Amino acid sequence: MSVPLYFSDPACMTHDPREFSPGHPDTPERLLVLERVLAERDWLGWARRAAPRASEAELELAHTPAHVRFIRELCEHGGGAIDADTFVGRPSWVAALHAAGAARELTRALLAGEGQLAFAGVRPSGHHAEAGRAMGFCLFNNVAVAAAAAIAEHGLERVLVIDWDVHHGNGTEQIFASRSDVLFVSLHQAPLYPGTGPLEYVGEGPGEGYTINLPVPPGTGEGVWMELFDRVLMPAARAYAPQLVLVSAGFDAHAADPLAGCLLRTETFAIMAGRLRELTLAAAIPLGLVLEGGYDRDVLAECVCAVLPVLAGEQEPPAPLVTASGTGRLTERAIARHGGYWPLG
Ligand code: ZN
Numbered sequence: 001m002s003v004p005l006y007f008s009d010p011a012c013m014t015h016d017p018r019e020f021s022p023g024h025p026d027t028p029e030r031l032l033v034l035e036r037v038l039a040e041r042d043w044l045g046w047a048r049r050a051a052p053r054a055s056e057a058e059l060e061l062a063h064t065p066a067h068v069r070f071i072r073e074l075c076e077h078g079g080g081a082i083d084a085d086t087f088v089g090r091p092s093w094v095a096a097l098h099a100a101g102a103a104r105e106l107t108r109a110l111l112a113g114e115g116q117l118a119f120a121g122v123r124p125s126g127h128h129a130e131a132g133r134a135m136g137f138c139l140f141n142n143v144a145v146a147a148a149a150a151i152a153e154h155g156l157e158r159v160l161v162i163d164w165d166v167h168h169g170n171g172t173e174q175i176f177a178s179r180s181d182v183l184f185v186s187l188h189q190a191p192l193y194p195g196t197g198p199l200e201y202v203g204e205g206p207g208e209g210y211t212i213n214l215p216v217p218p219g220t221g222e223g224v225w226m227e228l229f230d231r232v233l234m235p236a237a238r239a240y241a242p243q244l245v246l247v248s249a250g251f252d253a254h255a256a257d258p259l260a261g262c263l264l265r266t267e268t269f270a271i272m273a274g275r276l277r278e279l280t281l282a283a284a285i286p287l288g289l290v291l292e293g294g295y296d297r298d299v300l301a302e303c304v305c306a307v308l309p310v311l312a313g314e315q316e317p318p319a320p321l322v323t324a325s326g327t328g329r330l331t332e333r334a335i336a337r338h339g340g341y342w343p344l345g
Pocket of ligand 1: 166167250252276287292294
């Protein structure tokens with residue numbers, strides 16, 4: 001097995017929404033602490049790679065030219081508020097180019113056979129950014145740029161995007177809603193920002209069935225979360241037979257996260273990592289994770305440090321807290337909704 005790759009760039013720490021919104025939770029320190037902890041552990045043996053800037057043409061694989069221009073010009077003019085949560089300053093343009101460029105380069109490296117496993121530790125996050133709109137701390141949709149590039153520039157026909165950030169990945173959903181070459185599966189809390197992602201919505205047109213939303217109520221812990229993961233996400237993922245798996249890896253479903261109310265343990269993320277390792281090893285396909293949310297910076301670092309060794313096969317995944325017995329109500333509803341498209345249950 002080749003050495004796993006870790007993509008990052010110092011420019012990702014120059015984007016600081018606190019310039020316009022003191023107390024904003026998306027701080028450069030999120031990455032600073034993560035990188036300090038990883039450096040103390042010699043990057044867990046992962047090979048560090050520079051995250052280049054995405055080109056505007058690469059951004060336009062997932063975004064409208066008008067959106068790309070809008071972000072560039074707003075940053076050039078000193079920045080400001082895009083909405084109540086989303087701010088850019090002058091350095092945010094370059095930070096966002098490196099964040100999207102990391103995801104895009106991660107995909108290129110994986111598809112070129114330079115590795116089978118990669119992680120992009122970048123910000124600003126991406127999964128709320130729609131084709132023509134920045135929102136929810138996100139400027140460009142990093143994972144969507146990567147998935148779109150895998151298809152448009154590498155000729156892939158099936159890319160699986162798993163979004164385990166606690167917030168719904170509305171941007172990724174919107175960008176691929178009417179396409180079957182991306183299967184988008186999101187586990188998220190509802191109600192919660194941005195208020196999208198109902199179980200009922202499955203995509204549209206040729207993309208019908210290729211969006212799987214698995215909303216869970218606040219207070220959801222590992223039992224229900226992993227039941228949905230194992231009974232819905234995993235069987236659909238296997239049946240789709242993806243050629244590449246990308247993960248919108250947010251860590252804000254952790255019980256300690258200040259922005260949401262799910263109750264996952266650090267170990268829950270490592271358990272999910274173990275499942276993804278199984279899935280991608282069995283199918284001999286590459287796996288790339290792109291950082292999204294996670295707003296307790298110590299817990300974010302702890303989660304990434306728990307996930308990477310399991311992905312790399314250096315540690316066994318921890319034991320689940322509870323072994324699912326029977327089928328819960330949420331899982332039953334999800335199977336009923338998606339069972340017509342995928343072999344579930
Ligand atoms: Zn989030």
